[in-house]
Amino acid sequence: MFLRILITFSLLVWFSFGLQVVYREGKYPDKQRIVLQFERGVEYRVLLLDNPKRIVVDVMEKVEVPKNIKARVGYHPWGTRFVFDMDYSEVKAFSLEAPFRIVLDVYMATTSLTYQRGVLTYQRGVPYKIEEKYYQLLVQSFLGANDLQNALKVLEDAVRRFPQNPKWWELYGQVLIWNNMGAKAGEVFYEGYKNTKNKELAKKAFEISLAFNRIDIAKELMEVVSIPPDVKVYIYDQLGDVEGLLKLYTL
Numbered sequence: 001m002f003l004r005i006l007i008t009f010s011l012l013v014w015f016s017f018g019l020q021v022v023y024r025e026g027k028y029p030d031k032q033r034i035v036l037q038f039e040r041g042v043e044y045r046v047l048l049l050d051n052p053k054r055i056v057v058d059v060m061e062k063v064e065v066p067k068n069i070k071a072r073v074g075y076h077p078w079g080t081r082f083v084f085d086m087d088y089s090e091v092k093a094f095s096l097e098a099p100f101r102i103v104l105d106v107y108m109a110t111t112s113l114t115y116q117r118g119v120l121t122y123q124r125g126v127p128y129k130i131e132e133k134y135y136q137l138l139v140q141s142f143l144g145a146n147d148l149q150n151a152l153k154v155l156e157d158a159v160r161r162f163p164q165n166p167k168w169w170e171l172y173g174q175v176l177i178w179n180n181m182g183a184k185a186g187e188v189f190y191e192g193y194k195n196t197k198n199k200e201l202a203k204k205a206f207e208i209s210l211a212f213n214r215i216d217i218a219k220e221l222m223e224v225v226s227i228p229p230d231v232k233v234y235i236y237d238q239l240g241d242v243e244g245l246l247k248l249y250t251l
Contacts, residue, residue: 018062
């Protein structure tokens with residue numbers, strides 16, 4: 001008799017307290033990611049409905065809903081239903097382990113960003129005010145897709161529009177290196193140093209200028225970066241600068 005009461009009480013506790021879930025979301029230039037993270041694996045299904053457009057996630061057991069979730073929630077005998085009212089163009093749903101997560105990548109028809117030189121627009125053509133954060137989003141998107149050519153186009157505009165920010169120059173040069181354009185990268189680092197006086201850019205520009213025989217640039221940066229005397233001798237020798245060599249030997 002006692003065992004039966006204990007089992008009944010345990011079942012009541014089990015059904016009274018649902019499975020814990022954590023809700024997260026992230027926004028990207030071309031999509032919004034929704035993540036439902038559970039304590040353990042669950043059975044689920046995802047439905048896409050129209051008129052109006054909705055994304056339905058059915059979890060086949062009772063779930064304790066977090067306060068920050070942006071969905072309508074309903075409880076049914078078979079489990080819990082989450083309804084996300086979103087005007088999507090495409091949805092990719094999948095699950096990940098350790099911890100168990102249901103992931104929805106929602107591609108929004110009205111909010112994808114497109115790029116034309118010097119202007120950011122909505123897909124429907126409404127112009128955005130050009131701001132640094134939108135350049136950051138575009139570069140991240142192109143680099144994430146391994147689209148170095150478009151990333152370079154955005155970065156070329158970024159250093160022109162935000163010349164005092166050394167991070168843009170550094171990233172522009174780095175992407176040029178990834179694209180096997182080392183000599184151009186050295187010139188970009190050099191221009192970045194001239195605009196920002198950032199010594200890290202000067203150091204990168206100096207190293208690449210030596211590697212690509214841009215001794216003229218190396219000489220200009222020689223007093224900015226710390227280099228050994230024999231490197232200075234090499235630079236003056238390559239330039240045929242006798243006066244510079246004599247100054248070194250008379251120090």
